[in-house]
């Protein structure tokens with residue numbers, strides 16, 4: 001006897017599960033969203049601590065994301081944009097790198113005058129033109145390779161790769177070796193060329209919160225983990241049974257594989273984030289991303305979040321968010337000391353010993369490893385198996401591993417389920 005009954009049970013209320021539920025809701029189809037943790041959002045979370053808003057790992061929203069722009073209300077998110085461009089910390093100084101994505105030739109006067117060559121700037125312009133051509137889906141027409149190989153084949157200098165691409169793209173994919181698929185690199189390049197990198201004024205969690213707010217509260221069950229898929233629906237870890245005609249798995253890939261009885265898949269890309277409270281204004285007051293151009297680490301990227309959105313810190317204070325690729329074995333105290341020593345070189349004369357460490361977050365399962373062969377279309381077909389219940393797959397590992405890809409995969413799984421259940425023409429709510 002089932003404890004809960006629905007048409008479609010969706011496992012996981014990250015962005016993908018939320019997008020799936022939203023598509024089902026739009027067709028008036030009953031669903032239950034089963035979430036193991038205390039609230040929706042998955043990997044996109046913002047915690048408040050001492051009046052600071054701490055995103056769980058440094059993340060940005062790209063305003064050009066096609067699916068997300070359609071699904072989300074940008075105005076209600078009150079997006080605050082970063083400067084297009086970045087600062088490269090190299091050889092004891094900060095160098096401004098003008099917007100390489102939208103105005104590649106403007107970087108002639110920027111940091112690359114020191115870390116790259118004139119040819120590098122022309123190659124950025126060419127890579128950008130290629131990434132912007134056609135539609136986003138056209139990237140599947142290009143053979144898939146590793147980002148580092150494409151950058152080398154295009155003739156980028158070692159200085160340009162090490163001082164810019166490695167911290168920038170490596171910092172996005174948590175992949176210092178730049179082995180990530182060229183298809184993903186082109187997608188991200190295109191997004192940077194077409195829009196801004198931004199955060200919602202009140203933190204990244206506003207994104208899933210906006211989607212969750214539109215769903216009926218009694219259809220979202222938090223603190224309820226799916227244990228297994230049964231012949232009738234789902235068994236929850238707390239012993240309850242869910243009867244469903246279809247099940248959508250919108251968990252990270254490792255848990256999806258467990259639920260499907262598959263062996264563990266690829267390793268994950270990991271990242272560690274250190275948040276610092278500053279009592280006064282930050283050394284860089286512009287909303288700009290700072291990259292480690294020396295490659296000595298441990299910090300790869302640094303952002304003063306309160307310079308992007310003042311709500312990230314209490315009045316008069318500032319918030320720094322530093323990212324370290326991987327999950328180092330060092331203790332928090334050791335990592336903190338190494339990060340401060342490195343950043344002290346970026347900001348001579350600043351009293352970094354006064355920065356207060358708020359939190360160290362080690363995120364082992366941050367992004368799927370997107371080394372080719374990976375980025376086929378789609379990576380995981382949404383239909384896993386027919387029958388009762390029919391099983392579908394969503395989650396960011398089914399598309400671009402990003403906010404946008406998670407939303408696409410959720411919608412796509414819902415559309416397949418609606419079609420197969422004969423509910424495509426279901427009433428609008």
Ligand SMILES: Cc1cc2nc3c(=O)[nH]c(=O)nc-3n(C[C@H](O)[C@H](O)[C@H](O)COP(=O)(O)OP(=O)(O)OC[C@H]3O[C@@H](n4cnc5c(N)ncnc54)[C@H](O)[C@@H]3O)c2cc1C
Nearest residue numbers: 012014015016036042043057060225226395396402403406
């Ligand atoms: C530190 C960091 C930085 C990032 N930076 C960016 C960025 O700048 N831009 C960008 O676009 N993307 C970024 N991403 C990626 C982006 O956050 C993810 O791609 C996206 O949030 C994935 O959403 P999802 O719904 O697929 O998975 P998840 O968010 O992982 O959601 C899965 C949900 O399933 C739940 N779950 C798991 N097992 C069960 C179970 N058995 N039963 C019930 N529920 C279960 C989990 O609790 C979770 O809530 C970043 C990610 C991280 C971690």
